[in-house]
Amino acid sequence: MNDEYNLRGKVAIVGVGETTYYKHGQSPDPEFVLVLKAILAACEDAGISPKEIDGFCSYSNDRNDPPRLANALGIPELRYSNMQWTSGGGGAAAAVQNAAGAVVAGSANVVVAYRGLAQGQFGRFGRSGGSRPVSGPAAYTLPYGMMSAAQMYAMRTTRFMHEHGVGRGAMRAIAMACYHHAQNNPRAVMQGKTLDAETYDSSRWITEPYRLFDCCLENDGAAAMIVTRTDRAKDLAKAPALVLAAQQSGGHRSGATAENATDYVTSSFKPAVKHLYEQAGIGPTDIDVVQSYENFTGGVVMSLIEHGLCTYENADEVLTFDNLRADGGNLPLNTSGGNLAECYMHGLGLQIEAVRQVRGESCNQVDDVKVALANAGPMVAVASTALYGTEEVVG
Amino acid sequence: MSRSTDEVHLPGLRQPAAANDGLDTPFWEGTRAHELRVQRCKECELHQWGPEWMCHACNSMELEWVAVEPVGNIYSWQRPHHPVHRALSERGPYIIVLVELPHADNIRMVGNLLGDPLQEVEIGTPVSVVFEDRDGDPDFTLVQWEVT
Numbered sequence: 001m002n003d004e005y006n007l008r009g010k011v012a013i014v015g016v017g018e019t020t021y022y023k024h025g026q027s028p029d030p031e032f033v034l035v036l037k038a039i040l041a042a043c044e045d046a047g048i049s050p051k052e053i054d055g056f057c058s059y060s061n062d063r064n065d066p067p068r069l070a071n072a073l074g075i076p077e078l079r080y081s082n083m084q085w086t087s088g089g090g091g092a093a094a095a096v097q098n099a100a101g102a103v104v105a106g107s108a109n110v111v112v113a114y115r116g117l118a119q120g121q122f123g124r125f126g127r128s129g130g131s132r133p134v135s136g137p138a139a140y141t142l143p144y145g146m147m148s149a150a151q152m153y154a155m156r157t158t159r160f161m162h163e164h165g166v167g168r169g170a171m172r173a174i175a176m177a178c179y180h181h182a183q184n185n186p187r188a189v190m191q192g193k194t195l196d197a198e199t200y201d202s203s204r205w206i207t208e209p210y211r212l213f214d215c216c217l218e219n220d221g222a223a224a225m226i227v228t229r230t231d232r233a234k235d236l237a238k239a240p241a242l243v244l245a246a247q248q249s250g251g252h253r254s255g256a257t258a259e260n261a262t263d264y265v266t267s268s269f270k271p272a273v274k275h276l277y278e279q280a281g282i283g284p285t286d287i288d289v290v291q292s293y294e295n296f297t298g299g300v301v302m303s304l305i306e307h308g309l310c311t312y313e314n315a316d317e318v319l320t321f322d323n324l325r326a327d328g329g330n331l332p333l334n335t336s337g338g339n340l341a342e343c344y345m346h347g348l349g350l351q352i353e354a355v356r357q358v359r360g361e362s363c364n365q366v367d368d369v370k371v372a373l374a375n376a377g378p379m380v381a382v383a384s385t386a387l388y389g390t391e392e393v394v395g
Numbered sequence: 396m397s398r399s400t401d402e403v404h405l406p407g408l409r410q411p412a413a414a415n416d417g418l419d420t421p422f423w424e425g426t427r428a429h430e431l432r433v434q435r436c437k438e439c440e441l442h443q444w445g446p447e448w449m450c451h452a453c454n455s456m457e458l459e460w461v462a463v464e465p466v467g468n469i470y471s472w473q474r475p476h477h478p479v480h481r482a483l484s485e486r487g488p489y490i491i492v493l494v495e496l497p498h499a500d501n502i503r504m505v506g507n508l509l510g511d512p513l514q515e516v517e518i519g520t521p522v523s524v525v526f527e528d529r530d531g532d533p534d535f536t537l538v539q540w541e542v543t
C-alpha cells in the first residue's frame with residue numbers, strides 16, 4: 001500500500017467485554033450501569049486501567065454519553081468523543097472506525113467503542129405504541145401499519161427475492177447457523193434452544209417474507225471494545241486484533257424517506273466494499289470467518305453478495321447450513337450466534353466475535369484465522385463494515 | 396383514476412400530521428382534496444418523494460407541488476401478521492405495498508393494498524389510489540391502493 005491514508009494495521013483492538021446478555025426487559029441493572037460494567041470488562045480483558053481511557057465512540061444515539069461515563073469512571077482526561085448516526089445498529093463497525101481514526105490522528109490514545117441497551121428501562125424496539133399524531137417521514141408509513149424494524153426492511157427483501165430469484169434457502173441456512181453456533185456459547189441467550197429446518201419452515205410469519213427466525217432478538221446488555229495504537233498493544237494482556245480497514249457505507253439517497261432510496265435492492269454495502277478491500281490490501285478470498293449483522297436474514301444474503309463472498313447466481317449453493325458452520329464450513333458465519341441467537345447488542349457483539357476469532361478465543365473457533373470480517377447494518381441508510389486481522393497479515 | 400372510501404382500513408393507529416416546518420403541508424392538503432400532490436423541481440422538473448427543501452438532482456430550492464395521476468405499479472410488498480401496535484392486536488394480517496409511479500420519475504409511495512388481506516400479490520401489478528377519508532383531530536385522508 002503506497003497510500004498511507006488508511007487504518008491498515010495502525011490500530012488494534014486490545015480488549016473486548018460485555019455484560020451478561022438478558023432477554024429484553026430483564027436486566028436487573030439500569031442501562032448506564034450495564035455500559036460501565038462492559039467497559040470495565042473490556043479493560044480487564046486488555047489488562048489496561050479504565051483511567052487510561054481518553055476517548056469514547058458510539059452509534060445509534062446511545063443514551064450513555066461520554067461526559068457522564070468519564071465522570072463515573074473518573075478518567076483524568078476526556079480528549080475525544082464521537083457519535084455515528086444511522087438507523088438500527090448500522091454504526092457498530094463505524095464506532096470502531098471512528099475510534100481508530102481518533103487514535104491514528106493522535107486525538108486520543110485509548111478509545112472505547114461501546115453500546116448499551118436496556119429495553120425494559122427505555123421501551124422495546126419491536127413494539128410501537130401511542131396515539132398522538134405522527135409527522136414527518138413516519139407519517140408516510142406509520143398510519144399504514146409500517147412501523148417496526150421488520151416492517152421497515154421487509155420490502156427490500158421481497159424485491160430482492162423477486163429480482164434475483166434467491167433467498168429462502170439461504171435465509172433458513174443463516175438462521176440455522178446462528179442457532180447452531182449459539183449452542184457452544186455460554187453468553188448466548190439462545191444457548192439450549194436449537195433450530196432445525198422444520199422448525200424454521202413452520203415458524204410464524206412476522207411479516208411476509210420474514211418468519212420469526214429471520215428476525216433478530218431484542219435484548220438488554222452492553223458491550224465494549226478497547227481501541228489503541230498497535231505499538232502500545234504489545235505490552236498488553238492479549239494478542240491484538242489489528243484493524244485492517246473500516247468503512248461507513250451510504251449510497252445515493254440511501255436515506256431517502258418513504259422507501260425512495262435510489263438503489264433499493266441492496267444491503268447498503270456497495271459504496272464501502274471497494275474502499276474496504278483496497279485499504280486492507282486484501283480481497284474477499286482472504287477472509288477466514290464472517291460476522292454479518294442480522295437484523296433480518298434477507299439482509300445478510302445481500303451483505304454477503306455485496307462483500308464478494310458469493311454471487312447473485314450462486315448464493316443458494318454457497319449459503320447452506322453445512323457451509324456456514326464453524327465446524328467444517330467453507331464460509332463460517334456468525335460464530336457466536338450473532339444477533340439472532342447470541343444477543344442483539346446492536347451488532348457490537350459481532351465486532352467482538354471477529355476479534356475473538358482473530359485471537360483464537362472463540363467458542364466456535366475456526367482453524368488458523370488470519371482475517372475476520374464484521375459488518376453492521378444491512379439495508380439501513382448508512383451501514384458499516386470492518387476487517388480485523390493478525391499482525392502477520394500486515395507483515 | 397381514483398376513488399374514495401369511508402371504510403377505515405387500519406383503525407386505531409396514529410394519525411398523520413403535517414410537519415411543523417410546513418414542508419409537507421401541501422401533500423396532506425392535497426389528500427383532503429383527493430389529489431395526489433408531490434414535489435416537482437421548477438428548474439429541472441424532476442419529481443421527488445418524500446418531500447425535501449431542495450431538489451436532489453440540481454440542488455434548486457425552487458420546488459412546487461403538482462398533482463400527479465394517482466396510479467402506479469406494485470414495486471414491492473409485505474404482509475404483516477405480528478401485531479406490533481395494540482390497535483392491530485386482534486386484526487390479523489394486512490398488506491403494505493410500495494408503489495412506483497412511472498409517470499412521476501419513478502417515485503415510490505407506501506400504502507395498504509385494499510381487498511382480501513390474503514390475496515396473492517404480484518410485483519408489477521397496476522394499482523390505483525383510493526382516498527380514505529378519516530375523522531380525526533383534525534380530519535385527514537390516507538392514500539390507499541387497490542388493483543386497477
